[in-house]
Amino acid sequence: xxxxxxxxxVVDPExxxxxxxxxxxxxxxxxxxxxxxVLSPFDEYAVEAALRIKDKQPxxxxxxxxxxxxxREVVKKPLSMGADALxxxxxxxxxxxxxxxxxxxxxxxxxxxxxxxxxxxxxxxxDWDAGLVGSGIAEILGLPSVTVAKKIEVADGKARVERIVxxxxxxxxxxxxxxxxxxxxxxxxxxxxxKGIMTAKKxxxxxxxxxxxxxxxxxxxxxxxxxxxxKLFQPVREGKCEVIGGQTPEEAxxxxxxxxxxxxxx
Amino acid sequence: MSNLNxxxxxxGVTGCSIAYxxxxxxxxxxxxxxxxxxxxxxxxxxGCVSSPASILxxxxxxxTPKGSMRPCLSFFVEGLRRFPQLAQxxxxxxxxxxxxxxxxxxxxxxxxxEGKYLRERVSELNxxxxxxSWIDGKDVRARFPSINPTIFGGVFLPGHQVESYRYVLALLxxxxxKGVSIKQGEAVGFRHQGSKVTGVTLTxxxxxxxxxxxxxxxxxxxxxxxxxxxxxxTVTREHCLRxxxxxxxxxxRLYSSxxxxxxxxxxxxxxxxxxxxxxxxxxxxxxEDARLKTMEDAVSLMPNLKEAELIEHSAGIECWQPGGxxxxxxxxxxxxxxxxxxxxxxFGIQWSPAVGRIMADLIVNGKNAEAxxxxxxxxxK
Numbered sequence: 001x002x003x004x005x006x007x008x009x010v011v012d013p014e015x016x017x018x019x020x021x022x023x024x025x026x027x028x029x030x031x032x033x034x035x036x037x038v039l040s041p042f043d044e045y046a047v048e049a050a051l052r053i054k055d056k057q058p059x060x061x062x063x064x065x066x067x068x069x070x071x072r073e074v075v076k077k078p079l080s081m082g083a084d085a086l087x088x089x090x091x092x093x094x095x096x097x098x099x100x101x102x103x104x105x106x107x108x109x110x111x112x113x114x115x116x117x118x119x120x121x122x123x124x125x126x127d128w129d130a131g132l133v134g135s136g137i138a139e140i141l142g143l144p145s146v147t148v149a150k151k152i153e154v155a156d157g158k159a160r161v162e163r164i165v166x167x168x169x170x171x172x173x174x175x176x177x178x179x180x181x182x183x184x185x186x187x188x189x190x191x192x193x194x195k196g197i198m199t200a201k202k203x204x205x206x207x208x209x210x211x212x213x214x215x216x217x218x219x220x221x222x223x224x225x226x227x228x229x230x231k232l233f234q235p236v237r238e239g240k241c242e243v244i245g246g247q248t249p250e251e252a253x254x255x256x257x258x259x260x261x262x263x264x265x266x
Numbered sequence: 267m268s269n270l271n272x273x274x275x276x277x278g279v280t281g282c283s284i285a286y287x288x289x290x291x292x293x294x295x296x297x298x299x300x301x302x303x304x305x306x307x308x309x310x311x312x313g314c315v316s317s318p319a320s321i322l323x324x325x326x327x328x329x330t331p332k333g334s335m336r337p338c339l340s341f342f343v344e345g346l347r348r349f350p351q352l353a354q355x356x357x358x359x360x361x362x363x364x365x366x367x368x369x370x371x372x373x374x375x376x377x378x379x380e381g382k383y384l385r386e387r388v389s390e391l392n393x394x395x396x397x398x399s400w401i402d403g404k405d406v407r408a409r410f411p412s413i414n415p416t417i418f419g420g421v422f423l424p425g426h427q428v429e430s431y432r433y434v435l436a437l438l439x440x441x442x443x444k445g446v447s448i449k450q451g452e453a454v455g456f457r458h459q460g461s462k463v464t465g466v467t468l469t470x471x472x473x474x475x476x477x478x479x480x481x482x483x484x485x486x487x488x489x490x491x492x493x494x495x496x497x498x499x500t501v502t503r504e505h506c507l508r509x510x511x512x513x514x515x516x517x518x519r520l521y522s523s524x525x526x527x528x529x530x531x532x533x534x535x536x537x538x539x540x541x542x543x544x545x546x547x548x549x550x551x552x553x554e555d556a557r558l559k560t561m562e563d564a565v566s567l568m569p570n571l572k573e574a575e576l577i578e579h580s581a582g583i584e585c586w587q588p589g590g591x592x593x594x595x596x597x598x599x600x601x602x603x604x605x606x607x608x609x610x611x612x613f614g615i616q617w618s619p620a621v622g623r624i625m626a627d628l629i630v631n632g633k634n635a636e637a638x639x640x641x642x643x644x645x646x647k
Contacts, residue, residue: 016301034551073554191510191575194561198572201558 001059001154003050004113005083006106006121006133007043009067009074012036013126020234027232039077042122046182047078048189049152050120057154060084062113066105068095072205079200080192086205087113093210094221101224103136108213110141118159119179123148131181138179146172150185268293272629273466273475275453275489278308279430279614280607281481282437283622284629289444291630297438298466298473300452304434306550307483307582308614310506312528312536313433314519315345315426315616316371319391319398323384323421324373330591337639338592341613341620348619349426356433360440365429365531371519374406374413374420374567381418388421397424409516412570425519429530430615437618449473455492462602463493477629479605480598484548484585486608493601495646497594497608499585502542503549504612505556506580511535512573525563527571534577537564542612545583552581586611587645593617595625595640605629606642 011020012035019032050061063078066089079086089109097105110116119138124131131147138145150169151162157176162169164183174180192200210217218224244259246252260266270293274281277299285295303309318339326335353366375381385400392398399422406420407413438448451468456478458464465474480489487497508530515529521540528536539560543553557579565572587594587609594609607625610617620636628634 018301034548036551191577193572194509194565194574194576195572197561197576198558 001053001057001118002116003053003059003061003118003120004110004116005043005046005050005061005063005078006119006137007047007063007065007075007078008040008122008125008127009037009065009070010040010125010127012038013041017234022232022234024233027229029232037071037074039074040122040125040127042124042126042182042184044077044081044122044189045184045186046120046122047081047083049149049180049182049186050118051082051190053118053152053154054082062087064106064109064113065089066094066097066102066109068092075205076200076203077192079203080196081190082196086203088205088207089210089213090207091209092221093217093223096222096225097220098225098227099130099132099136100226101220101222103133104140104224105210105213105215105220106133107137107140108215109208110137112208112213117176118152118154119143119177120152121179121181123181123183134179134181141179144174144178145180146174146178147181148183149180150183152180152182268630270477270630271475272296272477272479273298273473274479274481275466276479276481276483276485277303277434277438277448278306278481278483279304279311279434279437279618280308280483280610280621281479282434282441283618284479284481284607284625285441285446286437287622287626288629289441289446291626293626293630294445294447295441295479296473296475297446297448298451298453298468299448300450303438303448304431307504307584308434309431310580310582311430311504311612311615312506312526312538313365313428313430313530313615314369314371314526314528315349315428316342317346317397317424318342319388319396320371320373320421320423320425322391322396323387323398326591331589334590334592338617340636341593341617344620344623345616345618346424346426349428352619353428356436356440359443360436360438362432362436362439364433364436365427367427367517367531369425369427369517369519369528371423371425371521372401372406372409372420373423374520374522375418376414376416376522378418384421385419398422409518410520410568412513412568413520414567414569427519427528427530428615429532433615437622453489456489456604458493458601461600463604477603477605479607479625479629481607483608483610483614484583486585486606490598490606490646493598493604495598495600497606497642497646498588499609500588501545501548501583501585502611503545503556503581503583504542505539505552505560506578506582507537507557507560507576508578508580509535509537509571509574509576512570515568520567522563522567525560525567527564527568535574537561537571539563542584548583550581550583552579556581584611584614585609593621593640594642594645595621595637596628596642599643599646606646609640
């Protein structure tokens with residue numbers, strides 16, 4: 001069983017809002033000092049889903065990532081969790097892409113890897129939250145795609161997937177090869193062990209440039225965008241706080257009720 | 267209730283302890299914090315409380331000059347004495363369990379010659395009244411069946427621990443219950459009339475007060491520079507790896523010359539390198555080199571930790587007396603109403619009961635004999 005997991009290096013979503021600034025002229029995000037990069041948390045669930053399959057049957061897990069100047073200690077996390085190999089599309093030409101150009105480059109890399117039964121992605125990346133790359137890869141490769149999975153079981157050339165819907169989950173079955181995007185409802189992703197981190201340190205990733213995967217340079221990264229970012233801005237949230245008091249808790253409660261009635265909220 | 271209006275800049279362990287102890291004097295202060303409570307080194311510290319003997323044996327003469335830590339040994343004694351009671355007080359007043367527990371350190375030795383020397387030092391310290399005892403390799407192995415078998419012996423010391431972040435939060439919540447408030451804001455300067463500071467300028471406005479306390483760790487130098495004073499300091503980065511061990515570890519803080527293994531009350535374990543990196547500026551990013559070296563050192567000491575899971579790696583920066591290890595506590599020279607509490611190095615948590623108490627007394631009464639050895643006038647120009 002060959003599983004490919006697509007993972008993305010993102011800016012730490014836990015960084016405080018003050019760490020992010022916008023350069024309005026360039027329509028770009030500018031990071032403050034000390035902001036770390038991490039693996040997109042949804043992608044960690046995709047790695048975990050692959051590892052759970054590998055816990056039950058022989059499988060080779062290959063992690064695949066795309067970007068420019070990818071930090072090895074970040075993108076090696078799937079290896080430290082238990083993946084077997086890492087392929088990086090690491091080149092300036094891959095930078096600045098949109099969902100389409102990213103999906104195209106990843107699909108071409110998957111084609112080059114060649115042997116796969118299951119492709120897993122996080123349901124969306126925690127930076128732009130578009131959630132389109134997974135389905136895009138499936139479209140380009142002509143594969144069935146199941147999104148927002150909470151459980152994946154693989155047997156007899158088929159995947160049985162529980163996928164989240166608004167009021168619960170539905171169970172779908174798909175022939176393999178297929179692409180599945182994974183959601184956090186899968187449950188806690190395992191932490192890497194010390195042994196895993198030390199092993200990952202020794203594994204050299206395979207690095208491919210655009211020419212290695214036979215892509216049309218006009219279709220990848222910023223050049224290949226099919227969408228234009230018109231405006232990037234930080235929403236301004238303003239709140240007013242008024243403390244309603246009283247001599248006793250009862251009086252404070254009554255004052256609050258009167259205030260709410262005046263505001264036509266009661 | 268006092269009318270003294272105090273502003274404390276910095277919501278780390280030092281600032282929150284000062285606010286808590288001021289509130290005990292009836293002084294209701296306001297804390298100004300740029301990010302969030304204990305968001306820097308205070309919230310990332312190992313949370314260990316050491317004994318004077320461990321400082322005399324393994325700290326001064328190694329990290330600081332021999333004899334240099336004697337003036338502040340009482341701070342360690344006060345930490346050990348007060349934490350059990352503080353844990354109870356803060357549970358009642360702050361509504362939080364600070365993860366307090368006894369945690370005796372065992373400093374292990376691999377070399378026979380070092381072991382012999384230490385055995386003599388331990389007996390000298392015992393004669394001075396300091397608590398420590400030598401244990402043979404056989405006894406160390408009996409306590410830690412999975413330890414590296416080449417261990418020669420170790421020194422058994424008194425010690426406690428708390429959960430650092432919860433402790434700082436509990437100090438703040440207990441202080442808030444007494445009326446202390448916290449304001450989110452970034453200080454960028456002071457306003458003054460003559461030698462008296464009248465207000466601290468924030469990016470969002472100005473806060474006036476009678477007394478100002480700078481408790482901003484490595485950032486304290488920025489504050490003194492706004493008042494024309496240069497504060498010398500060394501800044502180091504302390505790493506903290508939180509792991510889940512394959513089996514529950516015995517309740518001792520095991521450490522070598524390279525790494526500490528600290529089992530916490532919640533069942534997780536902290537791994538920390540003993541040697542800190544000196545940093546320039548405010549570099550507090552966890553580094554891969556430190557992570558790998560700490561893990562390798564921990565596995566070399568306790569081989570079965572190879573199977574442990576790494577939950578988190580954080581790092582915080584701490585400021586020190588250059589070439590020493592003493593704190594700086596007192597009034598900023600040439601200014602009537604600005605106080606400093608800094609240079610706490612890696613001891614912010616364990617000194618905080620003493621530092622909070624002494625600073626509060628100094629601010630309320632104008633003088634405190636215990637603060638005199640650490641007077642900023644000696645070092646701030």
